[in-house]
Amino acid sequence: MRKAPQQARSREMVERLVTAGRRVLVERGYDAFSTNRVATVAGVSPGSLYQYFPDKAAILEVVIDRYWEEVADRVAASLADRIGEFGPGMVRATTDALLTALEADRELLRVVAEELPVQRNRERRAALERRVRELMTTYLAARPDSSHRPNPAVASWVVVLAIENLAMRWVLDQPEVVTRDQLLDEVLALVGGYLLA
């Protein structure tokens, strides 16, 4: 941010800009995401945009950050609800929460995950992954039979990446062969069999 909006009027404008950015991204795609267009859609002049955002990437970043924060919050909320209650139920609930979060705005997910250069998401997605991974690692390490083969750190890395991709592709591709419930069952079978190996 180039400078912080002070009056209510300008704060509202920044809001309108971010919302417009999201809209442009969803409705017109990443290629059409130009500062001029975002400003126009927001009903604001290009010059005003640059009073609060240093460059084009800055608005995009805010839009993306907000999206992943939304997703992360939903997953975190589900995780927080079941603190202590680890085990299969938790895996299922977390995956379910992730699915729900991704389904909430499939259009934006499509743009963010498939049209945008992944690099732009890196940071945020990595943060989400790390969060879940660390939680899982500590749980695994605290298990009674923790000396077992799947090293906790490695196991969480594997499980988180596997589930992440399955959830994302399922939401984006909507494969006919597998229903939502089925997906949850399969995920459970996959990680269940693995962690107890």
Add this chain to the structure above:
Amino acid sequence: MRKAPQQARSREMVERLVTAGRRVLVERGYDAFSTNRVATVAGVSPGSLYQYFPDKAAILEVVIDRYWEEVADRVAASLADRIGEFGPGMVRATTDALLTALEADRELLRVVAEELPVQRNRERRAALERRVRELMTTYLAARPDSSHRPNPAVASWVVVLAIENLAMRWVLDQPEVVTRDQLLDEVLALVGGYLLA
């Protein structure tokens, strides 16, 4: 292709252009991939480029297609070597082949997988996935105990997507916690436990 190069001279030029495209992509990134720059690096004029490629996307497509074809060929070769010999050994060998293929040009993989809009890869990657998935489905369906829970079609979908992401992220992120051999072991444990559940 706008028209097919007939003389050796022009065929060579097309080659130089594609190679230059790959170089620009790797060394300067996707943002710098402009027709003029590709032509310059190839030591060719922009006009000549447009004699054989209808537009910018066309060269990019050739570069990307060649890359994924390379990967697919390596995986397919490994698969062909072990036809009939299904089971854990095959999973390990295939994953190994995929890893090797992805490691062969990590720089290009980074650009192709992280800088490029995923959409551009869709087709080719989907083709590779489908190929492996179908092979696996037929194997699973032919198993003696094929009436078991993991439905063949679903199971291959799950396994292929999980392995794909693990392999790709491992090559790109090179996580310290997990070595190459370890990765192979984990993948085996993951799908082994799942398929026999």
Add this chain to the structure above:
DNA sequence: GTTGAATGCGAGCAATGACTCGCGTCACGA
């Protein structure tokens, strides 16, 4: 050697888009 097609060149067009700047307007404290 001549000729016509294939090839290659590169200046330049047209469009786009990120970003600026000078000017007018508005809100708020004095």
Add this chain to the structure above:
DNA sequence: TCGTGACGCGAGTCATTGCTCGCATTCAAC
């Protein structure tokens, strides 16, 4: 009421880039 700084505007600048076109050069068949 008035002055000052925050706010907002939008025409315009500058650089880039995808792509074309008219001309020069080379190749191969006769």
